[in-house]
Structures are given as C-alpha cells and as structure tokens.
C-alpha cells in the first residue's frame with residue numbers, strides 16, 4: 001500500500017495476524033502513514049463528489065462532502081444528494097445539507113450558480 005498523505009508516497013508493508021487484525025505496519029516515513037494504513041484497512045473513507053440539477057439553472061451544481069465519509073456510506077450519501085431539491089442562486093461554500101446521511105459531515109456547493 002502506498003501512503004497518499006504527502007508527496008513522499010511511502011510504500012507501506014502490512015502484515016496481518018491470524019485473526020485478520022493488523023500485526024505490523026512498516027515503511028512509513030512518519031506516524032501519519034500508520035494512521036493512513038490503519039484507516040484504509042479498517043474503515044476507508046472518501047470525499048464524495050457529485051453534480052446535481054438546480055431549479056432555475058441550465059448548469060449543474062457541483063457538490064462535495066466537507067470531509068471524507070466511510071466508504072460504506074457513500075451510496076447513502078449519493079441517494080440523499082440525488083433527492084435534494086435546490087434552487088438558484090447558490091454560492092460556493094454554501095452548506096446544502098448538514099449531517100448528510102447521518103455521517104456527521106456537511107454537503108457543500110463547490111460552485112456558484114446565479
């Protein structure tokens with residue numbers, strides 16, 4: 001696994017115990033690598049991005065989660081994004097929905113639509 005937390009891109013070697021838990025992580029250049037590998041193995045997270053239609057606009061609005069959410073919740077987040085009914089105007093950074101899909105993370109606009 002390659003750590004993507006900084007441009008150094010350390011190659012991490014992970015070994016597992018017989019019960020499937022992490023036995024060791026080697027190759028990290030700093031402690032962030034250990035945290036990255038642990039999260040990727042136990043509960044990987046991703047920022048969700050999408051484009052949605054807006055009433056009163058010919059242009060789609062691009063949106064993203066303000067922070068990464070568990071990959072297990074990505075489809076629930078996308079379902080809630082799809083169900084949103086929004087109207088222009090919307091400015092970049094506007095919180096469109098707090099705690100989307102009960103993730104504790106807000107959905108924000110990444111574009112302004114007048």
Ligand code: SF4
Pocket residue numbers: 003004005006007008009010027028029030031032033034036
């Ligand atoms: S382990 Fe640390 S130094 Fe290496 S890529 Fe990750 S953040 Fe960068």
